[in-house]
Amino acid sequence: MISQTQLTELLHFKPKKGYVLSVYFNANLGEFSPDVQKIEAKKLIQQGFDVLDSRDIDRDEKNEIRAHLEKIQDYLQSVLLTAHSFRGLAIFAGPGFWQVYELPRPLRNAIYLDRTPYIRPLMAVLNHYHRLLVAVVDRREAILYDYYMGELNEIKHIRDDVPGRVRIAGWAGYGEDKIQRHIIDHEQRHFKNVADVLFQFFKAERFEYLVLGTHDAEKNAFEQHLHPWLRERIIGWFAAEPDIKLTPIRRILDEVAAIEKAHRRKQDEEIIREVLEEAHGKRLGVTGLKATLDMLQSGAVQTLVVEEGWKHAGAQCPGCGYLYDEGETCAYCNTPLEPLQDVVDEAVTYAIDAGVFVHHVSPDTVTEAFPHIGALLRFRPAEKDTAAA
Ligand SMILES: [Zn+2]
Known part of the structure; x- marks a missing residue:
């Protein structure tokens, strides 16, 4: 899972001293067998050593880069040994810095040695994918998910104290309309709370679009509470409940993937x-x-x-x-x-x-x-x- 925090760290990594290695590797098993991949990885790292030898860099720094090259070499050899579903790898290593990106698209093998990470090929892959905030909401609860590159991760579960219709109906001394108002009041507060949390997440984590899972009956009531800016970012709705027994994760994933695909097609x-x-x-x-x-x-x-x-x-x-x-x-x-x-x-x-x-x-x-x-x-x-x- 590639987080915004990880990317931000990469984008801002500029060591005061030393060099950064940026390695891109085509790990697509559909194109290259594991054996071929291991040979290619060796060639690529050798290329890194050759580049290093040809550069005018002081000895201590060279030794540090050599150690990083060896670490990348070991990492590639071990990861390529096992069956993997990623098709591309991007690795960044520098003073006190190590990041690996497993990518769903193949990349051309390349190695760069510079003062900062070389991120263009990585960004070109990432630009292809949308980061979606998924919210499954009912009148009492909401589960928020982060959807990125076909992966769905729960990021927050909200439970508000909303009286049940059955429980309330049993209360003595309450008129029918008063009970109704009481329930609606709580529901509205819950929807507003969820909408506020969504807005905060959306801004902080730089999501691009919003996908919502609700019942039809609650759709309009909830949508009214969404910030207009957020409402414009909705790319799809599906029927769901914030209860994984009733709406399993697998089904949410399928619904969201289909919505994303349709949106991409439109684009x-x-x-x-x-x-x-x-x-x-x-x-x-x-x-x-x-x-x-x-x-x-x-x-x-x-x-x-x-x-x-x-x-x-x-x-x-x-x-x-x-x-x-x-x-x-x-x-x-x-x-x-x-x-x-x-x-x-x-x-x-x-x-x-x-x-x-x-x-x-x-x-x-x-x-x-x-x-x-x-x-x-x-x-x-x-x-x-x-x-x-
Ligand atoms: Zn020419």
Whole structure:
């Protein structure tokens, strides 16, 4: 489970002295067997030692980094021995600092040695997932959950003292309407309390969306108490009770996963529509591999939109590094191009390194009109500024 606290620590980690190792590793068993992974891990750590040898760093610091490399090596060897469901690993090690992220998406193997953690590849993966606050509420209780990357964790159980309808009906000396008012009063206070707690959690833990589980009868009464800002962040409702005997965790997880999936689908469709509209009007959008590569490399891209898992062969200039969908020689420096198995992967890496937001869209949202890749632009460069090849 990746917590906001852990991420905040990483983002702010800047040691006064010493260096930070950032290691990214493709641990996808669907692509590489455990044996291959262990060999790749060894190669990667060796690469780290080579980088270290080539750098002008004082001896004590080098020794500390060496120790960190060995620790990462041991960690990788032990974790890759066992069956694992994560597909990517990100490890950060520095003076008094050690963090591991198990990620649901594969990453390209890489090792960085710098004064601060290298976080772009990690952020690109995390950007893909929404952090949801899930609240299952009835007239007396509420259970709050944190949902992130397919995991659901209880974070708070609220119980308010609300009189039961049966118990109250037995009270002597109370008129029917007075009893009703009494109950409603307590219920309102409970809903308000839950709404306040939700708002606090939402702000403190930086949730992006809210999902609510209630009975239909209580839905409106509860919603009225939510802060308008929070109400706008609701992406779904499902029928549930804050009692895991009546509504098992597994069912909550399924409901929330389905709501998140539907929401993501909507977002994918919206961004594709926006790219197509902007591209059609020759405004701030572009589609297709060649045009997208050119825009990306001229610094014009704000958001790269690419179909998840889509691959395409291409070429790269060994002289200036320019990426091409096809071609023989570089349009900028005339160097003969080298073939690339997958230029899309290179483009995504390029985008991440350039600080461009990458939005992966699910293949089932991709229509014929959208040729697998496109981008939203920050500006549209003059035609002559992009490659003519
Ligand atoms: Zn070139």
